[in-house]
Amino acid sequence: MAIKIYNTLSGGKEEYQPINSDYTGFYVCGPTVYDYFHIGNARPFIVFDVIRRFLIFRGYNVRYVMNLTDIDDKIINRAKADGVTSKEIADRYINAFFEDIQKLGVRPADVYPRATDHINEIIATIKKLVEQDVAYSSAGDVFYDVTKFANYGQLSKKKLDELQAGKRIAVDERKKNSADFVLWKAAKPGEPFWPSPWGNGRPGWHIECSVMSMKYLGKSFDFHGGGQDLIFPHHENEIAQSCAATGCNIFAKYWLHNGFLDMKGEKMSKSLGNFVTARGLMETYPTTAIRLFFLQKHYRGPIDFSEEGLNAATVTAQRLSLTYKKLKDLIPADFVPNKLEETAKIGDFVRQIQALDSDLLAAMEDDFNTPGAIGKLFDIVRETNKFIDEVAKREDANNVLHWLISKYDEYDRFFGIIDKSHAGVDHEQLDGLMQAILKTRQTLRKEKNWALADQLRDDLANAGIVLEDSPSGTTWRWQNKILK
RNA sequence: GGCGGCGUAGCCAAGUGGUCAAGGCAGAGGUUUGCAAAACCUCCAUUCAUCGGUUCGACUCCGAUCGCCGCCUCCA
Numbered sequence: 327m328a329i330k331i332y333n334t335l336s337g338g339k340e341e342y343q344p345i346n347s348d349y350t351g352f353y354v355c356g357p358t359v360y361d362y363f364h365i366g367n368a369r370p371f372i373v374f375d376v377i378r379r380f381l382i383f384r385g386y387n388v389r390y391v392m393n394l395t396d397i398d399d400k401i402i403n404r405a406k407a408d409g410v411t412s413k414e415i416a417d418r419y420i421n422a423f424f425e426d427i428q429k430l431g432v433r434p435a436d437v438y439p440r441a442t443d444h445i446n447e448i449i450a451t452i453k454k455l456v457e458q459d460v461a462y463s464s465a466g467d468v469f470y471d472v473t474k475f476a477n478y479g480q481l482s483k484k485k486l487d488e489l490q491a492g493k494r495i496a497v498d499e500r501k502k503n504s505a506d507f508v509l510w511k512a513a514k515p516g517e518p519f520w521p522s523p524w525g526n527g528r529p530g531w532h533i534e535c536s537v538m539s540m541k542y543l544g545k546s547f548d549f550h551g552g553g554q555d556l557i558f559p560h561h562e563n564e565i566a567q568s569c570a571a572t573g574c575n576i577f578a579k580y581w582l583h584n585g586f587l588d589m590k591g592e593k594m595s596k597s598l599g600n601f602v603t604a605r606g607l608m609e610t611y612p613t614t615a616i617r618l619f620f621l622q623k624h625y626r627g628p629i630d631f632s633e634e635g636l637n638a639a640t641v642t643a644q645r646l647s648l649t650y651k652k653l654k655d656l657i658p659a660d661f662v663p664n665k666l667e668e669t670a671k672i673g674d675f676v677r678q679i680q681a682l683d684s685d686l687l688a689a690m691e692d693d694f695n696t697p698g699a700i701g702k703l704f705d706i707v708r709e710t711n712k713f714i715d716e717v718a719k720r721e722d723a724n725n726v727l728h729w730l731i732s733k734y735d736e737y738d739r740f741f742g743i744i745d746k747s748h749a750g751v752d753h754e755q756l757d758g759l760m761q762a763i764l765k766t767r768q769t770l771r772k773e774k775n776w777a778l779a780d781q782l783r784d785d786l787a788n789a790g791i792v793l794e795d796s797p798s799g800t801t802w803r804w805q806n807k808i809l810k
Numbered sequence: 811g812g813c814g815g816c817g818u819a820g821c822c823a824a825g826u827g828g829u830c831a832a833g834g835c836a837g838a839g840g841u842u843u844g845c846a847a848a849a850c851c852u853c854c855a856u857u858c859a860u861c862g863g864u865u866c867g868a869c870u871c872c873g874a875u876c877g878c879c880g881c882c883u884c885c886a
Contacts, residue, residue, distance in 0.1 A: 334814095337814090354886095355886075356886095357886085358884095358885090363886085364886090366886060367885095367886050368886085369886065370886050371886085398884090399884075400884075479813095482813070482814085482881075482882080483812095483813055483814075484812075484813060484881085484882065485812075485813085487812095488811080488812045488813080488882085489812080489882050489883085504883080505882095505883070506883095507883065508883095531884090551886095552886065553885080553886025554814085554815090554880065554881075554886080555880075555881065555885055555886065556885080556886070557814085557881070558813090558881060558882065558883075559881095559882085559883045560883090560885090562883095563883085583886090584886070585815085585816095585879095585880085585886095586879085586880070586886075587886085588879075588880095591878075591879075592879085593879080593880070593885085593886095594886095595884095595885060595886090596884090596885075597884065597885070618834095619822095622822070622823065622824095622833085622834070623822080623823065623824095624823090624824080626815085627815085627816075627823095628815085628816075628879065628880080629822095630822090632821090632822085634821065634822080634835080634836090635821085635822060635835090637835080638821080638822065638834065638835040638836080639822090639834085639835085641834085641835065641836095642833095642834050642835070645834085645848095645849095648848070648849090649849090652848090652849090685832095689824085689825095695824075695825095697822095697823060697824050697832095697833080697834095698823095698824050698825070698832075698833085699824095700824090700833070700834085701823085701824060701825095701832050701833035701834080702832080702833080703833085704832095704833050704834065705832080705833070708833095708849095708850085711848090711849055711850070712849085712850065714849080715842095715849065715850065771844080774844075776844060776845070779844090779845095780844095780845070780846080783845095783846075783847090784846095787847095792847065792848090793846090793847075794846090794847050794848055795843075795844095795845090795846075795847075795848095796843085796847095796848080796849095797842095797843090801848095
């Protein structure tokens, strides 16, 4: 089955046809590193991570590039405020960015190009644009002349004469057209700068993405992703610059844009001040819950940030992870699988899961419909739990368990929503301690000393450890912080 | 004003021109358990913002209305 993708450029779903067979080029607009990113900024990091991982799962050799904007006004202002250099600010928040996305379970990109590492290439590209007369310099600044690009507006479906120029922000007098945008900014006193044919200055925002995406992915590549607010002008400008510079018809073939995270019906943003950092949120909620919170909604729609939503996602994520843990606990460590037997009841069960599996993948293939796919996943979870309840009565159960685990592992290759830490049992010493406590409590239970056995369980619950008694023994796990 | 999108149960949220609609959370009852927890079962939208139209038939297509959001050069 082909993967269908909603392309902002065409305004409809298209079948994915790779530009070349060697690799799939995927560029996503990354952070401007002047502060910790907030949970709204995290949305593209997470949804494009999942899309990328699904493409890899489907066998595409994805080359994934995310830029780091490490020079711009906000960084300069922050540096001034903190009394340090722009580079120190950028380095500080690049490190924080890497820490945070790792915690969020986002796989690292193949390349994280930084604007300041590509100044020469940026200047060379601007030079080319000036030579072609699609850009002009004015007092040390260089502007792109949007009237020179016939298809300007193709992505955002905007017409130049219908823009409300200057409505929000005063138009720079030196521009020939109000929609012209800056390629090179002359340095003001005290600002960091690089020498250029137009004097000391620094790159404008849009040009870095054109230069770096094409450097690492070629002048035409498959996917370009980012938030919906980047459609205009950022991505529109990227297309204009890139196609003017290289003469290519296609810059990025498929344009993917994620919806916003709203805070009480309003877009979450730094400038509105209504934001929660990803870093802060991860202190309260498990990352599996945060990812699930995003993935239970289609990536193009808006999401309203709410604690109720995150609490619900926390419970949901735990349900999935507990089922996975049970599967793992049931199968002997030294089990060697052989072929699944197509016998009677086992066969019915396997076929049922296979049907759900097929629906799950079909949902993912339809424009990465993660909410639909996760709905199917929870059908699988319910069937799995039923199977687990009857596992003792089943023949060939270990083979089926082994197969089920492989299915969950498969889904998690792109979702990343199963907590595989095994409830902390990877800490061997702690588990040894817990086993000692459980052994003592087991003795109390045999003696029907319920009061003491229950008190022990309650005390451990207060410490964030949940005990679960079952006919086959007692297990322990961490309580989700949020659910205490 | 231009462009784009949205409105499905208490909450979140998929989906289809034709068994009057997945899944999750919350809630009610039950099974299991020494009691819990976890799990399972049952119940929880004659209805898909409103009003028209097309159709044998629409929540799904078309039009209008109402409400909400985003972009129109800081912005994921």
